[in-house]
Amino acid sequence: MTAAVSEIEAVDVGPDLPGGQDPEQIKARVVWYYFVGGLTQQEIADKLGITRLRVNRIAGQARADGLVHIDVRLPLARCVALEEKLKQRYGLAAVTVVPTVEDDQQRVVGEAAGVMLDPMLREGLGLGVGWGRTLSEALKRINPRKVSRGWVATLMGGLTRGSGMNTFEVSTAFAKLLGAECYYLAVPIYFPSAESRTALLQHYGIAEAYRRAKLVDIALVSCGDLSNRSLLAVTQIVTENTAGLREAGAVGDLLGVFLDEAGRPVDHPLNQRVMALAPDELKAIPNSILASGGAHKAPIVKAILTGGYVKRLVTDEACAERVL
Numbered sequence: 001m002t003a004a005v006s007e008i009e010a011v012d013v014g015p016d017l018p019g020g021q022d023p024e025q026i027k028a029r030v031v032w033y034y035f036v037g038g039l040t041q042q043e044i045a046d047k048l049g050i051t052r053l054r055v056n057r058i059a060g061q062a063r064a065d066g067l068v069h070i071d072v073r074l075p076l077a078r079c080v081a082l083e084e085k086l087k088q089r090y091g092l093a094a095v096t097v098v099p100t101v102e103d104d105q106q107r108v109v110g111e112a113a114g115v116m117l118d119p120m121l122r123e124g125l126g127l128g129v130g131w132g133r134t135l136s137e138a139l140k141r142i143n144p145r146k147v148s149r150g151w152v153a154t155l156m157g158g159l160t161r162g163s164g165m166n167t168f169e170v171s172t173a174f175a176k177l178l179g180a181e182c183y184y185l186a187v188p189i190y191f192p193s194a195e196s197r198t199a200l201l202q203h204y205g206i207a208e209a210y211r212r213a214k215l216v217d218i219a220l221v222s223c224g225d226l227s228n229r230s231l232l233a234v235t236q237i238v239t240e241n242t243a244g245l246r247e248a249g250a251v252g253d254l255l256g257v258f259l260d261e262a263g264r265p266v267d268h269p270l271n272q273r274v275m276a277l278a279p280d281e282l283k284a285i286p287n288s289i290l291a292s293g294g295a296h297k298a299p300i301v302k303a304i305l306t307g308g309y310v311k312r313l314v315t316d317e318a319c320a321e322r323v324l
Helices: 002-008 023-036 041-048 052-064 077-090 105-120 133-141 167-178 194-200 204-215 242-247 269-273 279-283 295-307 317-323
Strands: 094-098 126-129 151-154 181-183 218-221 252-254 257-259 287-291 312-316
Touching: 023 041, 023 052, 023 077, 041 052, 077 094, 077 295, 077 317, 094 105, 094 317, 105 133, 105 218, 105 287, 105 312, 126 167, 126 204, 133 167, 133 218, 133 287, 151 167, 151 204, 167 181, 181 204, 194 269, 252 295, 257 269, 257 295, 279 295, 287 295, 295 312, 295 317, 312 317
Parallel strands: 094 312, 126 151, 126 218, 151 181, 218 287, 287 312
Antiparallel strands: 252 257
16 A cells, blocks of 8 residues: 555646646546546546546556556545545535544645635635634635625624634635625624524624525535534533533534434524524525534534535545445
8 A cells, every 4th residue: 555655646647737626636536436436538537627638647657557456556545435425325516535634634624625615716606604623724725816796704603702713703714815795693603582583683784694694605614513522512502501402312513503313403492592594594505515524523414414404525534434
């Protein structure tokens, strides 16, 4: 395996790839699709956005170097196989699976999400953003541009203390990169009561921000489990309700809405008091990316995929294996 890795690095994939794609992942995909998936070179070229000549060169050199026997001797081949299985199982438009990196998983998944998102960002489109370190890491892979007719919207209320990963900070950072206006749901994520939430939605500014959130063309979201690894789970209002949420069947949250293992919002007061896009409203957005990894996230990731709330997924091998 070590020799195969060093040799495949010599395969020339040519000039810069579209959308800032990682050449190593492109090589792995070409070899897997051609020798394992059975796709033609033209089908692979169309799928990856590269030329047929480049596909031919990568496949030919990999075979000449003895990297292809009865299996693909590439470190990312397992990731590609998981991607294909996830797409078929859950009807997803696109999936990226990255290697599991225990100490830095949020960065790895986040940057991969940025690679997926970057080519989707075009003039006139609205981008909806959740919160968390994973999403903040995606910013590193977004190329600055000017989309003056587009906008960014927060998809949920926020925390009352700044952390750099709060929805307000993350959405502001995306808006700066895109030169776009930002609409904020400038309220706490949970209200004291369902009635107070309904009342505040009558406010023009909040109503407009919520309308913009529902109108976005692309949504980038993450999710959390009920452990202390989750940004939301360690807040006072959630820790006070953790036992009740577990009793109701919750396995984690999507935009602050707690779901059971089948992807259904649980019957709990917090779900009536949350200021965020509802899962069914997220489902209606044309392009949505769930970026979340780690074995501990598998139950909530599976719940979200089972509910059909997102169309694209970025995760790691450990989570992907448990979701299938």
